[in-house]
Amino acid sequence: MNAIILSAIWGVVLMFCSVLIKNKGVYRHIAALGLLVILAGNIHETYHGSFFNIDTHEMLRFSRFGLFFNTILLAATLLYVLLSGRDVEKAGGYVAEYFTLIFFVLCGASILTSFNTLLMLFIGIEILSIPLYILTGSDKRNLRSNEAALKYFLMGAFSTGILLMGIALVYGGTGSFMLEVPRSAIMGGYKGVSFLEVTGLLFLLVAMSFKVSAAPFHFWTPDVYDGAPSVFTSFMATIVKAAAFAAFLKLFEARVGDTSAAVDWKLLLSIIIVSTLLIGNVTAVFQQSVKRMLAYSSIAQAGFMLFAVFSLNDVAKEGLLLYATAYSLATIGVFAVLIKMKDVTFEGFNGLARKNPVLAATTTICLLSLAGIPLTAGFFAKFSMLSAVIKTGTYTWLVVVAVLFAAVSAYYYFRVIQAMYFKEGDAQTEEVTGGFKVLLIAVAALVILFGVQPQALLNWFYF
Amino acid sequence: MPIQYYIALASCLFCIGIVGVLVRRNAIIIFMCIELMLNAVNLLLVAFSKMYHGGAALSNATTTAGVDGQLFVFFIMVVAAAEVSVGLAVIVMMYRNVHSVDVNFLNRLKN
Numbered sequence: 001m002n003a004i005i006l007s008a009i010w011g012v013v014l015m016f017c018s019v020l021i022k023n024k025g026v027y028r029h030i031a032a033l034g035l036l037v038i039l040a041g042n043i044h045e046t047y048h049g050s051f052f053n054i055d056t057h058e059m060l061r062f063s064r065f066g067l068f069f070n071t072i073l074l075a076a077t078l079l080y081v082l083l084s085g086r087d088v089e090k091a092g093g094y095v096a097e098y099f100t101l102i103f104f105v106l107c108g109a110s111i112l113t114s115f116n117t118l119l120m121l122f123i124g125i126e127i128l129s130i131p132l133y134i135l136t137g138s139d140k141r142n143l144r145s146n147e148a149a150l151k152y153f154l155m156g157a158f159s160t161g162i163l164l165m166g167i168a169l170v171y172g173g174t175g176s177f178m179l180e181v182p183r184s185a186i187m188g189g190y191k192g193v194s195f196l197e198v199t200g201l202l203f204l205l206v207a208m209s210f211k212v213s214a215a216p217f218h219f220w221t222p223d224v225y226d227g228a229p230s231v232f233t234s235f236m237a238t239i240v241k242a243a244a245f246a247a248f249l250k251l252f253e254a255r256v257g258d259t260s261a262a263v264d265w266k267l268l269l270s271i272i273i274v275s276t277l278l279i280g281n282v283t284a285v286f287q288q289s290v291k292r293m294l295a296y297s298s299i300a301q302a303g304f305m306l307f308a309v310f311s312l313n314d315v316a317k318e319g320l321l322l323y324a325t326a327y328s329l330a331t332i333g334v335f336a337v338l339i340k341m342k343d344v345t346f347e348g349f350n351g352l353a354r355k356n357p358v359l360a361a362t363t364t365i366c367l368l369s370l371a372g373i374p375l376t377a378g379f380f381a382k383f384s385m386l387s388a389v390i391k392t393g394t395y396t397w398l399v400v401v402a403v404l405f406a407a408v409s410a411y412y413y414f415r416v417i418q419a420m421y422f423k424e425g426d427a428q429t430e431e432v433t434g435g436f437k438v439l440l441i442a443v444a445a446l447v448i449l450f451g452v453q454p455q456a457l458l459n460w461f462y463f
Numbered sequence: 464m465p466i467q468y469y470i471a472l473a474s475c476l477f478c479i480g481i482v483g484v485l486v487r488r489n490a491i492i493i494f495m496c497i498e499l500m501l502n503a504v505n506l507l508l509v510a511f512s513k514m515y516h517g518g519a520a521l522s523n524a525t526t527t528a529g530v531d532g533q534l535f536v537f538f539i540m541v542v543a544a545a546e547v548s549v550g551l552a553v554i555v556m557m558y559r560n561v562h563s564v565d566v567n568f569l570n571r572l573k574n
């Protein structure tokens with residue numbers, strides 16, 4: 001509750017700041033301050049309860065998992081603002097509004113981690129998506145940005161239509177929008193799984209796959225991530241995607257058990273996972289631009305995160321927390337460096353190690369984490385996802401497929417590392433401040449810390 | 464009228480919307496087709512709401528069962544309006560730059 005209300009309020013505060021304060025450099029400090037306040041409020045709520053006592057009629061339910069997920073999202077956003085806040089100022093003319101929209105996205109994300117009715121799922125997804133359409137098109141003179149915004153908008157609205165149809169059909173089948181409907185409470189006294197409910201859930205599966213960019217509904221992702229200003233791509237690929245996954249997990253955790261007699265969810269999801277891993281990893285190999293490669297790699301990482309939705313057990317929930325953390329940290333780190341590069345193709349990274357060793361070293365650590373190399377956070381994230389699958393006892397061949405594709409992913413991540421360290425070239429970067437370097441080193445240190453001690457994160461979750 | 468008629472009508476409208484999105488090339492018409500999809504959902508929700516209300520009202524005349532379906536429709540309308548405002552702004556921005564709203568123009572990002 002704290003995160004939802006405070007982030008909405010801080011968004012409005014920033015809107016007023018854009019009128020009252022003319023100095024553009026101040027906005028990112030206000031945003032960082034706001035994130036600290038919201039983060040503190042959220043942590044307070046985790047242990048001592050919310051500041052606000054509002055009766056939501058069970059439409060929102062604040063579980064430990066959701067609150068902890070909020071903490072991760074907020075901390076990742078704070079890191080993002082600290083690292084890339086300066087670049088947000090360069091994206092376009094309306095700096096305070098961009099930060100405002102980021103806060104509104106966070107409001108939507110914290111609804112998505114705590115929804116308890118399908119109504120709140122819908123509202124959360126829309127609050128999350130609509131600001132993103134604007135952020136994608138923020139570079140108004142740039143045709144690529146325009147095109148990405150239009151494409152994202154049309155695809156997003158289309159998937160919202162499918163989501164709503166799913167919700168309407170589930171309502172038709174059960175007579176309630178609540179996330180968990182006891183079979184005995186279904187109106188009309190029908191005890192089985194009705195055709196309407198199953199069709200509705202299939203629509204919901206498609207719509208959520210759209211939002212998390214799982215194949216075969218991923219086709220908007222590369223174009224949108226490539227066309228949007230890099231700062232906002234970084235935000236979309238990490239915080240937004242993690243929030244969508246939290247919602248996906250919550251939705252299917254509540255509904256799959258009752259309907260598994262009617263639909264083989266595991267088979268459906270395993271098809272989606274394998275095609276996501278295949279398309280994401282194989283297409284990423286052929287990219288010439290690092291930005292576009294990261295877009296495809298985010299599809300591939302979504303394939304791994306889908307294992308949590310596939311296995312739906314405690315290990316999977318822990319795994320999703322770890323994965324969201326590891327993936328967000330590493331991707332924010334890589335993008336922070338990418339934004340500073342003058343040329344975002346692989347050639348643009350040639351010889352970065354000699355020119356700017358700190359940037360090269362931290363990028364290397366983040367890329368290794370994305371590839372899942374041991375001693376980085378990404379390794380334990382992937383490990384816990386795979387152990388969640390093994391714990392379900394079925395479809396263990398998925399683990400083999402996943403490991404094979406993780407090996408493929410190492411190829412394109414190492415291409416960047418190779419360009420930085422082993423190729424001659426003159427990598428052009430923008431001016432990099434000392435504070436930026438310190439933060440990057442902190443990100444890399446966190447990646448290694450969670451790689452050596454993943455329990456540091458998870459113990460905190462259970463404490 | 465039986466609920467099946469409403470479901471059939473709503474599915475037809477929804478399918479027309481989906482086919483329109485996939486086939487048409489004008490951004491505004493695609494957008495209209497998306498609105499058609501949303502309105503098919505509204506129709507369906509109201510029909511289900513009436514169905515559940517009618518069923519519960521047989522035993523209890525003052526029941527509020529089924530009201531949530533109609534409430535949902537209002538939320539869909541409000542959110543769709545918000546989406547329209549952003550969407551039309553995006554389309555206008557596109558039009559200013561390329562003087563066309565044809566989505567066939569959207570191929571610069573492919574290579």
